[in-house]
Amino acid sequence: MLAENGVPTIEDLAQVLPAPERLARGPVAIAECFQEIPCDPCYHSCLRRAIAPFADINERPRIDHEKCNGCGLCVNRCPGLAIFVVDQTYSDSEALVKLPYEFLPLPKPGDIVSAINRSGAAVGEARVVKVQSGKQMDGTNIVWLAVPQDLSMEVRHFKMEEVR
Amino acid sequence: MIACEICVIGGGPAGLMAALHAASLGASVVIIDRNDYLGGQLIKQTHRFFGSKEQRASERGVNISRELSFAVEEEENIKVLTAATALGYYKDGVVTVEKDERFLKIKPQKIIVATGGAEKTLPFPNNDLPGVYGAGAVQTLVNVYGVKPGQRVLMVGAGNIGVIVSYQLLQAGVEVAGIVEAAPRIGAYWVHAAKVVRAGVPIYTRHTIKGAWGEKEVEGATTVELDDQWRPIPGTEKDFDVDVICLSVGLSPLTEILWQAGCAMKYVPELSGYVPLRNVDMETSVPGIYIAGDAGGIEEASAAMMEGALAGLSAARALGYSASDFNSRRANILRELENLRSGPVGEKIRKGLKKVTLIERQEFRVLPLSSNF
Numbered sequence: 001m002l003a004e005n006g007v008p009t010i011e012d013l014a015q016v017l018p019a020p021e022r023l024a025r026g027p028v029a030i031a032e033c034f035q036e037i038p039c040d041p042c043y044h045s046c047l048r049r050a051i052a053p054f055a056d057i058n059e060r061p062r063i064d065h066e067k068c069n070g071c072g073l074c075v076n077r078c079p080g081l082a083i084f085v086v087d088q089t090y091s092d093s094e095a096l097v098k099l100p101y102e103f104l105p106l107p108k109p110g111d112i113v114s115a116i117n118r119s120g121a122a123v124g125e126a127r128v129v130k131v132q133s134g135k136q137m138d139g140t141n142i143v144w145l146a147v148p149q150d151l152s153m154e155v156r157h158f159k160m161e162e163v164r
Numbered sequence: 165m166i167a168c169e170i171c172v173i174g175g176g177p178a179g180l181m182a183a184l185h186a187a188s189l190g191a192s193v194v195i196i197d198r199n200d201y202l203g204g205q206l207i208k209q210t211h212r213f214f215g216s217k218e219q220r221a222s223e224r225g226v227n228i229s230r231e232l233s234f235a236v237e238e239e240e241n242i243k244v245l246t247a248a249t250a251l252g253y254y255k256d257g258v259v260t261v262e263k264d265e266r267f268l269k270i271k272p273q274k275i276i277v278a279t280g281g282a283e284k285t286l287p288f289p290n291n292d293l294p295g296v297y298g299a300g301a302v303q304t305l306v307n308v309y310g311v312k313p314g315q316r317v318l319m320v321g322a323g324n325i326g327v328i329v330s331y332q333l334l335q336a337g338v339e340v341a342g343i344v345e346a347a348p349r350i351g352a353y354w355v356h357a358a359k360v361v362r363a364g365v366p367i368y369t370r371h372t373i374k375g376a377w378g379e380k381e382v383e384g385a386t387t388v389e390l391d392d393q394w395r396p397i398p399g400t401e402k403d404f405d406v407d408v409i410c411l412s413v414g415l416s417p418l419t420e421i422l423w424q425a426g427c428a429m430k431y432v433p434e435l436s437g438y439v440p441l442r443n444v445d446m447e448t449s450v451p452g453i454y455i456a457g458d459a460g461g462i463e464e465a466s467a468a469m470m471e472g473a474l475a476g477l478s479a480a481r482a483l484g485y486s487a488s489d490f491n492s493r494r495a496n497i498l499r500e501l502e503n504l505r506s507g508p509v510g511e512k513i514r515k516g517l518k519k520v521t522l523i524e525r526q527e528f529r530v531l532p533l534s535s536n537f
Contacts, residue, residue: 003349006357006367035354036507038466039214041222057216058507077222079212080355103335103363120364138224140212157362 002034007119017153018065027070027087027096031061032156033080045077072132075100076140086152095152096129101143106131107160115147116157123154168194168243170479171259171272173250173421176204177465178457178472179278180232185476185493186276187241189485194270195242196261198249202236203229204280206465208303210335211328214353215466218500225465226307250279253424257452274452274479277422278472281415281436281458286320289375291409295382299329299412306336314408318385319343319365320373324464326412327352327367330360333410341404344371344387346394353509374401376409385409415462422459425450434516435461441520444498445478446471454479461520463513470501 002008018028029050031042036058043051043061050067051074061074061083070085075098085098107113107128115126126145133141147155170186172179175197183193201207209225220228236242248263259275261268283298285291297305297313299321305311317338319330322345330340343360348370350357357367374388374396389400416437423429427440428449439461440448447454456475457468474497481490505513 002354002358004367004369006350006354006361008358032358033355035509037214037353037355037509038216038504038507039221040216041212044217045222056506057503058510077212078355079214079222080353081359082355116362116364118358118362120362120366139210159364 008032008034013153016063022065023086023088026089027085027098028065029063029068029070029072029074029083029085031063031074031078031083033060033078033082036060039079041077041079042074042083045074047071047073070098072098072142075142076132076137081140084156088149088152090146093149094146095149097126097145097147097152097155098142099145099156099158101141101158102139105160106133106141107143107158111160113145113158113160115145115151115155116159117154118156120157122159124148124151126155126158165258166194166268166270168192168270168272169483170194170274170276170476171196171270172276172278172476173259174204174278174280174457174459175199175202175233175236175244175246176278176280176457176468177206177228177232178280178459178468178475179204179276180236181469181472182276182278182454182456182476182479183242184232184235184239185473186480186485187239187476189477189480189487189490191241191480191483191485193242194245194272195236196245196248196250196259196270198247200247202233202244202246205300206232208300208307209328209465210307210332213466215504216500218496219466219469219504221466250421253421259421273483274454275425276446276454276456276472276475276479277419277459278456278468278475279418279421279459281462282418283411284414284416286373286411286413288373290377290382293376293378293382294380295378295407296376296409296411299325299410302408302410303329303332306332306338312336312338313410314382314406315339316341316406317408317410318373318387318404318406319410319412321345321351321412321414322347322357322367322369323351323412323414324353324356326410327356327360329410329412330365331356331363334360334363334365340365341406342387343367344373345369346372346390372396373409382407382409415458417459417461419459422448422453422455425453427453430520432461432516432519434512435520437462439520441522443522446475447478447482452482461513461516467501467504467513470497470504473497474501
């Protein structure tokens with residue numbers, strides 16, 4: 001359980017996942033933010049107003065997945081690195097997971113890396129598709145990983161030690 | 165003797181904001197800080213901050229530190245004394261300071277005490293071995309001096325500091341074997357916990373460190389599981405092969421100056437120790453002495469900055485300075501503070517503040533001495 005070991009449960013995740021029909025239509029942001037804390041940069045980052053206004057700064061983000069186009073601006077601004085973009089339409093066999101990454105060295109497109117789940121366990125391999133970095137990212141880079149379709153809701157990190 | 169209008173003791177987030185806000189009303193300010201730089205703990209905080217847009221949420225502490233320090237250096241009304249340690253407060257209102265091996269005396273009309281907190285430690289066998297560090301020291305080594313404290317760390321404490329320092333160690337290329345936490349729940353924001361866990365650091369709640377081992381330095385640590393009464397459960401010992409043990413077991417307010425000044429103090433567990441009574445404008449029971457930030461109760465940087473802003477405005481106002489937007493600025497700060505503390509994670513702070521915040525100055529006077537303890 002999240003409060004005991006830092007790993008969100010299936011029940012936690014069920015509250016924030018987009019509907020399967022929405023996932024089938026392309027990239028969409030998922031806010032894995034399960035605690036009421038005083039924080040609202042995600043709301044201010046969203047140009048499409050897909051994140052509902054906060055009546056109280058302690059509210060958890062509510063993403064209108066219909067308005068969200070998966071642009072990833074919120075991924076970069078979330079201080080908790082808790083927002084991800086998933087695109088299940090990437091190909092028949094692979095989904096894209098766009099995740100915040102604050103470690104060096106950065107991977108390069110084409111690298112094969114070890115795909116890591118929320119518990120820190122390797123669950124397979126991922127291919128780096130794109131790395132969004134640069135001054136405007138202020139150290140929170142976004143790495144696009146192509147992962148097997150069935151791992152799109154599992155992979156939330158990666159490790160480069162097993163780069164081949 | 166240096167005469168000044170306002171002396172701010174401590175150049176961290178609270179002190180810098182206090183100085184900037186007091187100076188913005190026209191007051192002249194002297195900031196003293198024992199470090200040779202301004203910014204306090206902010207300079208080590210490489211992670212993005214939480215909070216609201218107004219409080220620079222999503223910016224990194226180190227960048228906020230740079231901005232605030234620059235603004236202070238640019239402000240004509242503020243004089244900065246770094247590498248200057250406040251030594252004492254005397255009855256006649258003099259603050260004594262050591263700087264460059266010289267003894268200085270400052271006679272301010274108002275004092276804002278923004279001295280921050282001191283790390284707590286933990287007793288366990290061999291906790292005196294080299295390799296046992298406080299989290300602040302580890303953060304200084306890694307983020308200020310670029311020095312790895314070791315190869316593999318056991319972190320003790322899963323509050324925000326323990327979890328964030330673990331993350332920063334990973335960023336520096338140091339392995340973190342695990343985080344042990346005696347409480348049944350993670351104290352840090354869960355998003356921080358989630359990011360270190362997925363980066364490969366297990367968090368063990370209901371666990372504590374039983375002892376360190378090693379001949380001349382730390383070679384490992386043994387942890388043990390705790391039951392509901394926080395008693396070690398025999399047979400649950402686990403050995404960790406680590407060369408650093410990092411203690412992140414809380415902070416206590418640094419209040420020596422306030423005790424010397426005779427401020428009414430109270431032990432408030434929710435605020436992590438003895439803290440001064442204060443009114444809503446951050447003035448203590450000694451007229452003219454204000455507090456801001458962790459010296460008044462351990463909280464976090466965004467709240468410290470807001471308290472500093474409030475104390476700065478209040479002290480300058482008490483000297484007769486004002487501005488046409490004074491009331492709206494003060495109201496905004498109070499609202500920001502209330503927002504920050506309004507959620508479930510602010511409950512402890514709200515409870516603590518209720519015990520020490522007085523509405524009117526008069527309330528200080530009717531307090532019998534015994535109520536301080």
